[in-house]
Amino acid sequence: MAKILAVDDSASMRQMVAFTLKGAGHTVTDAADGKQALDIAKTQSFDLVLTDINMPVMDGITLTKELRALPSYRFTPVLVLTTEAGGDKKSQGRAAGATGWLVKPFNPEQLLATVKKVLS
């Protein structure tokens, strides 16, 4: 099972994501903003990073860029959690080096299906 870093400023989303992934046997570390996540990512390695886009301190796009600049995260799948209205967010995320996205609102099943997709 995989080690996953889940980043969201909303506690309820963070808990839901962590609970769902843990239920599927993954190990989850969470962070409330991009800065926190980046600090954690520098000291540990993860198989997958899931990040919200709109966050205080450091947003998900910047986080993705920063992660990609780290040698150990060049190929790590990074999924951004975006809303349906955020068409330009998808392209921004991609430009920053994100692997893909998951459109909010999503349910636990959709989350697991997407995660399964990127974890080979």
Add this chain to the structure above:
Amino acid sequence: MSIDISQFHDVFFEESFEGLDAMESGLLNLEEGAADVEEINTIFRAAHSIKGGAGTFGFMAVSEFTHKMETLLDEMRNGQREVTPESTNVLLEAVDVLREMLTAVQQDQPTDDARIAVVCEKLVDMLGGDEAGDTVESQGETETAAEDGGEGPIGWKIDFRPHLHMLQTGNDPVRMIRELDSLGELSVTADDNNLPPFSDLEPEDSYLAWHMELRSDVAKEEIIEIFEWVDDDCDLTIEPLLGTATVAEVSAPAEDEPAAIVEADEPFVDVEELDEEADLIAEPAAEAELKAPAAKAEAKQKSASTPAAASIRVGTDKIDSLINMVGELVITQSMLSQVGENFTEEMLPQLIDGLAQLERNTREMQEGVMRIRMLPISFAFNRFPRLVHDLTSKNGKQVDLKLTGEQTELDKTVMEKIGDPLVHLVRNSLDHGLETPEVRAAAGKNETGTLNLNAYHQGGNIVIEIIDDGAGLNEEKILNKAVEKGLVAASDNLSPEKIHELIFMAGFSTADVVSDISGRGVGMDVVRKNIHSLGGSVEVSSEKGVGTKFTIRLPLTLAIMDGQSIRVAKENYILPLVSIVESLEVKGSEIKQVSGKGELYKLREDYVPVIRLYEVFGIEPQITDLEEGLLVVVEGDGQKVGLFIDDLLGQQQVVIKSLETNYRKVLGLSGATILGDGTVALILDVPGLISLYREPPSGNSVVKAVRAA
């Protein structure tokens, strides 16, 4: 796997209400100055989070409503829309509606759809019908999609050539190929034509391409979806695989195959039986559907009857320090038990040390646990910017609200109960205290008045001040009113302080006309009463033309208080230390018997009524002569009385146990506590005792109630 996400609803509601508060204060800040992008961003983010959460947790109405707010905020954020007072007001109104919607959803109550619709319309008006455009557009998209996915060929021919950097987006071509494989029969040919000589090969780049044929009746969209994340990072062509001769040969067996499998599995099944089986399968499904609504209704009923337990957010540092203290307590305990195991007289100093340590541990633990319930007063202060905004837009006054000491902490319960009195005092200052800009200008003051809410700790209390630089209390008007109401005699020569105090008397209101803002029949007497019921006090000081200051003093917690042990005959009682004015030995000459009013004791210029506690509680007295006992002068509800007791014992902190939860409310008692020796002592409620004294209930119910207990 099905996961119950309702367990996250509480957190969602909590953070949404916090988000709403942030939006509200952000919007109020916007109004003051030029549009601050960071501020708008914060507001936007809060709306965005609420929308996302609401969608995820299935509150679609909330999500849709927030979406409109978000769109408006997004336009402001991108500079496409100016921040105007109108838009701010609409957004503030929307915040209110959203708060109501969330509250309704949380409590499983119906929402006020009419109000939602009104505000929703305002938002849509403001957006200028952009929303409608969105919908049409997306409909168009769906139609094209349907066209593409129509008449299917026998499969798809897919050419997939990742760009060099694709691996560095974390996308592995193997994933796409694997997913295609799951859609049908896939044949893959790798194309290594672009592979450079080994010496030039960059291991991090992707040089391979794949030509694939997928035999399946899936729509093109499903294939596009697989490549959705990489369509900018690869060259992709998807063409229908037509039924050419070669392909047809391959595809024909493929079509037959499923049928063959069925035959092999169930060689003797005929069509009718198959139908029956289908029915059987359908039945449990139907049953499940029937059950589902019933279960839902049940769940609803349950949640309605048991209100969610109130929760509190506690900083981890507080918990950590508590755990630390528990650790120390454990050490002390093990040390003491070691001392106790084979105790000799020489170990006495060790025992005393240990007990002292235990006392310190206990005190620290007590403080630590109390701190968990402590919240910064900003929770109570935060509603005032909005209140001031709304009221000043109604009464045309200009007010600068200053909040200071917002981080001062106090008990959550005290905070909840002080909210209303604070609102009353602030409304009062805005309505009666601060003048209109014209009046202020005429008096040579700044046209904008100042209202300062300040909080700080002092001893074991929190002090909250409400200070305005308004006109001050009008002593003449207050005095006239008090005389008119018969509260004081015209001949009384009252000091300014005494006159100020009059505003706290029952039935007093100086407002000539009951205004919309304050004075809805709830007077300052209620404010004082509420504060007293929290064990606090409120004072006013005022200077004509300069301003008025209300000072509220509250205990930091309701769970523990400083008590004075007293003895009445053989019983011990606890008196709240704050209510005691003084204790004295009675001089027989100063006692006056007044018919119908009982005994009065002359205390300097005042006469205080004497309450013999043994009478109130129906105890067999040991002393009845006032000169032999003590008189404790206490104050409650602005009135002083003397309690006749046998003796004063010690002062101590007592933990208050509620009588209401364990027994029932008893007039004259505020609770009970357990003393050091394990006995129970009742805690006296001074205002209750005073009202008992004024109107003794028939048959003396306190006695009965206490006896029954």
